[in-house]
Structures are given as structure tokens and as C-alpha cells.
Amino acid sequence: MISRPYDEIKHLLESYLKKEFSIKSDLIWSKPPSAGLGDISFPLFNIAKELKIRPNELGDKIISEINFPDSIKEVNLQGGFLNLAFNKSVFVTKVLQTILEQTKYGQNSSMNSERIIVEHTSSNPTGPLHIGNFRGSVLGDVLGRLFSFLGAAVNVRYYVNDLGRQIAPLVIGYFLLKEMEFEIIEKGDLLLGKVYASMFTFLEIQQLKQKLAILGWKSKDSVSLYSLDGTDLKTIQDFLNVLPRENKEKDNTYQWYTKLARVQKSLIERIPEVYEKLNKLTTSRIENLENLTNQYVKSYQEGKDKLIVERFREVTKMALDGHVETLNLFKIYHDDFDWESDVAWSGEVQIMLDELEDKKYLRHDGQARLLRNDTIAEELGYKAKYLVSYEIPDSIIINSEGITLYPCRDIVYHLHKLEKFNASLCYNVIAKMQQLPQLAVRLALYGLGSADTADRIHHFDYEYVSLIGRKMAGREFDYVTPDELFVLAQEEIKTIIEERNYSEEEQQKIAQKIAASSIKYHILKMDPQKAVAFDIKKAVDPNENSGAFLQYSYARALSILSKSSKQDIDVQKILELSKDEKLILEKQAEWELVKLMEELPSILIKAAKSLRPDSVANFTYSLAAAFHKFYDACPVLKAENPELIKSRILIVVSTIKCLESLFEVMGIESLEKM
């Protein structure tokens, strides 16, 4: 439990009011709008109302009857607000001593009893991470770091989605290239992204052509099944144009066709080497990509064909390695990786389905099976517990061909997820899009008699990220990756460092650390609930972006200390004597900075409680800004007198400690100079 000057004064007033009037209303405190009104303020309206007296009357009574401690310098009453001004010297001395005596300021044990799993990223292994899923990585990382800083045992997991249908064409395509000894000159996951976009397009073109054939379109034998060549484009267009208007298929098919034509064109332009090579290989070597895809999926789901298993694992591992490499650039780490295929091969999916079936929680539609979400929620008290008053739609979990869909594995996975870490809580950091499937998983657990487990699993959702003016599309190889942002940011930063006198090596190191923090901060600072239109230029611009601003405040603070010895100022000695020292303050900038530092522990606790990792970033910004103002307004080493030098040195050291704690929580690296 942290005791704050604000709380102490509140307790004082509260106990007086309880003793004297036995009030029931809560005493609330707030900060006055301007510094002239004091530092802490108590609106007396609700209590005055309870006591049926005027607020100012109550205020007068409080002022005349309470003996305020020496931490309070001034008390006044204004328009129903009781305003108190702290004795700055007492306040500052206490705050700085608290900061200095702790190893890590703000660290505490408020979450000591929790064991928490944070699952994040869990991106499809069909290409590199893009800024959309990377947003989840950043949020998950900081959430985990925050819990951990507050004493929780944290376990960060990555769920590897290696079983989806979408992987099969990728595996097929990758091995076509591999057999041709295609030279890989880029990061593995990036190449896979290209292969995936290409193969998926081929597959879709094949499906489109089959659909058109059913409608009556006649293709030429000579052309590839997997591409739309000039003749195709013409005959398909003509064909669709003469289809009767009322034919409802026409619209959809036409849209599909134009989309594929556009995607094909764009891929030929942007990734010609991979696209054309694969097109040739696929055309010549694969008779029916769709059939082969289905075979691959089925075979891998069964897990018995050794060659297929090896191939899927190799490709998935390659993508995963790329993801890990990207995450490591930003100091984001996972403790464990859970493979969807392992869940599938455990045999538990069938057991789970049988149980749901027995309990009549599955709805049949042909071979397809749907989870009766609403029925479960109604019967097992979920709706009552979480105050759900609307009808929850059913979720399809087995398709009409009898193939189990991803939610099946997810249900089994979550059935045992907590056990993996003996966890008391689990946060799945997953895009908001998934909120229905995530709800379905929890409802399935209710249906399976594991309501207690379900109640401990939370969906930490975040909104998607788009690019300004367009959407990202993995299937079209159209996205922005953290990798490329990292490179762009480094370049921008280097143009600034070049003016300074650093070695090549130092420059590189500095640019990397700033690039990582800038991008991370840029993504972190935004409310997870807000959809983001990502602006590459802003994310990468060191002047616009504040990641550098934060690190700069730290570097400046450190620089003061490193210069102190030249002025015959012994920082170590000042620190040793700080316990008995009464500090003095002169400027508003000092006061604002110390007040912010005082808030740090409660900010962290609030951020964890309200699940707002972004608030840590925004608070750090305020603190850094306050330090920059202090830096400008208050010379430290050249302060007017030794007492002031001492006080300011302690402020600087305290700021450093604050920033170190905050950087640790955000996973941002500090720099001694920049």
C-alpha cells in the first residue's frame, strides 16, 4: 500500500467528518484548476448536502476545528471547494526520499498474489508481422511488463496458428520454390508473405474459373488455370455482361473477378520475381491446386503423414522465426509457444465435441455443427452474470464438409491454458474483430462445466490499424511492417545524429534504440479502443514522434550528473546526506516535476487495474515534458547556491529513477547520450 500526501490529508479530513458528523458520503479530492488555488481540493457539496448545511459553512467549520499538519501550508475556501496548499519543502523532501530509497520506484507488490498469462501476437504464419498485429504485440508486451512490475508472476505465450486452411497453399508454394533451389535473399517471413499472396491468388483464380464454368463461361484450354490472361479478361467480362441482370450471382462474381484481376496486376508489378516464378511452377507442376490444398490441410490436421508434417512445420517455423526476430528488435519476448496442431493431434477435440453433443449444446445443419451460444449463456447463468440482454448468435465450429474449424482447437486450448502456468488470470490480447469467437470459446467452457476457467479468461481487445486511405491486406501483400518502419526511422534519426560527434558504431546503436522506442511508443500511446489510421511519416519522424523525446529527457538528466564532477559536485555524497536534508524549491518547474513524480506509483496501479497500458506512455510523456521544462528553467550545476544545487541534483536523480521504472514497464531502452 502506498501512502500519498493526498491520501493522508484525505484521511485526516475523513476521520474528522466521520467522528464529528458520522457522514456517509465519500469525501473526494481533486486537483485545483490553477496553481494559485493550491495543490489539493475537496468539493464539499455532497457532504454539505447530506448534512443539510451550506458548503461554505462546512468549510469554515473544518478550517476552524482541524489542526492541519505542517505538510499543509495554506487552507482556504472558495465557492464550496476547500483548497489546501502543501508545504512544498515538506512535500518534496518526502517524495524524493521515497524515490531515492527504493531500488525501483513505483515497483510494488499489489499484484503479488496473481499468476497471469498474457497471450499476444499469435499472428498467422503466412507472412511478416504487420503493424496491425504488431499493435497487439506492443499492448500485450507492456501489459505483461506492467503486471510483472507490480509483483505478478507473468507468463507470455504465443499461440501458433499453423493449422488454418490458408497455410496449405503457402506450404505448397514454398516447396515448389525450394525444389527449384530458389535463392532466398530476404527475411524468411517476408518471402513467405510473397509466396502466400501469390499462391492464394492462384487458388482464388482457379475457384473463380470453376464458378464461371458452372455459370456457363467457356475457358480456352491453352491458358493457365491460375492466371487471368488477356483473353480471359476479355471473355469473362463479355460473359458477365451478357448474363441476365436478375441473376444474383452476377454481382458477386463480377466483384470477385475485378478484385482478382486487380490483385493479380498489382502482384505482378510489386513482386514479379516470386509471383511469375510461382505461376509457372504451379501451372506446370500442379494439376489442381484446390484439391491439393484440401489434401494438405486434411493430412496435416491428421498429423500422420511425416513428410507433410515436416513441411508445414518448416514453413511455420520460418515465419515464426521472422516474427520473433521482429519482436526482439522491440524488446518483446515470449516465454512459450503453443502450437494449434499439437492441440489438434491430442485427440481432445473429439472428446470435447462429444461432450458438447451429449449436452445438446451443438446445433446441426447438415454435416456442419454450430455452438449454441445463446442457449449456453442463458442456461448456465452467463447472461445473468454479465448482464447480457441480447441474443448471442451461434458460432459455426465444424463446416459442412465435417472439417473442424479453428474455434474447436481454441476451445480445447483454453480448457487447459491456465494449467500451463497454474495461472489465476489470462489475458488474450487479440483484435476486436475476434470478439464473437472469443466469447464463443468462453461459452463453450461454460458448456463443458468449466465456467470457473472461463471467468478467468479475458479478451483484451484492440481496434484494427489501417493505413491512411487504404486497408492492409495480407492476401495482396499490401501492408506495412514494423521491420520497414524500423529501417525508415533509423534513417531519419541518422540525419540528426550525423551533426553530432559520435563514432559510426555509436551512431548505429543510438539510431537503433531510438527507432525501436519511437515506433513502440507511437503505437502504445493510443487508446487500444480507437481504430488507428497509421501515418508512416509521423511514426518515423523523430521531431513529431515522442519516443525520442522521452529518451532525450533521460540523456539530458544523465548528462548533468556526468558533468557534475567537473564542477566539484559530489553526487554520491549529496545522495548519502539526502536523508537529513530539508530540500528547497524555487521555481514552478521544479514543483510541477516533483508532483508528477509523486503520481507515478498510483499511475502504474491504475493502468494495470483499468488495463490501459497506453496511460503509462502518456504519463511518461508528461514527466519527460516536465523535466525538459525544469532543465530549461533551472540550472542544476550552476544554481545560485549550494543548497539549491543539492535539491536540484536530487530532483535529477529522482527523475532518472522514475524514467528507468517507466522505461522498464514500456520495454524502452534508455540512452546515456544521444
Next chain:
RNA sequence: GGUCCCGUAGCUCAGCUGGAUAGAGCGUUUGCCUCCUAAGCAAAUGGUCGUGCGUUCGAAUCGCAUCGGGAUCGCCA
């Protein structure tokens, strides 16, 4: 149509378990390096907090309605 999320300055966003005069950055305009790193600081500019009604002594914050944007709603994940 059902459900969820968002709407605050020209732009990007803080502030939301109700508190007094709504804050930053970018942009535009102007100052500050003989002084601890100018990736900084100071100042000016800029807002009927989408709209309406309600609750309240008090609403950007809570409730209802409404408009606008986005996501999602059985066979991809």
C-alpha cells in the same frame, strides 16, 4: 436489422469510476544556444467536447435518444 467500438483545435491524439477557466504534439507566427546536449524551451494562434434531452449544486465524463464513421453477425482465421 442485432451487437460492440469510436466521434474533443485545421491534422494526430490526451483528458472519461462527474468537480472550478477542456490539455499536448504537428501546422501557422515570433523569440531563446559566450550558460548542464536546441531531438529542447518560451509565447501567440486555434475548440458550441457530433447533436438533442435527461440526472445533478456541477456533465467532455453518467443515462436515454439521434446523426456520422468503423468492426462483427454459420462454413477463413
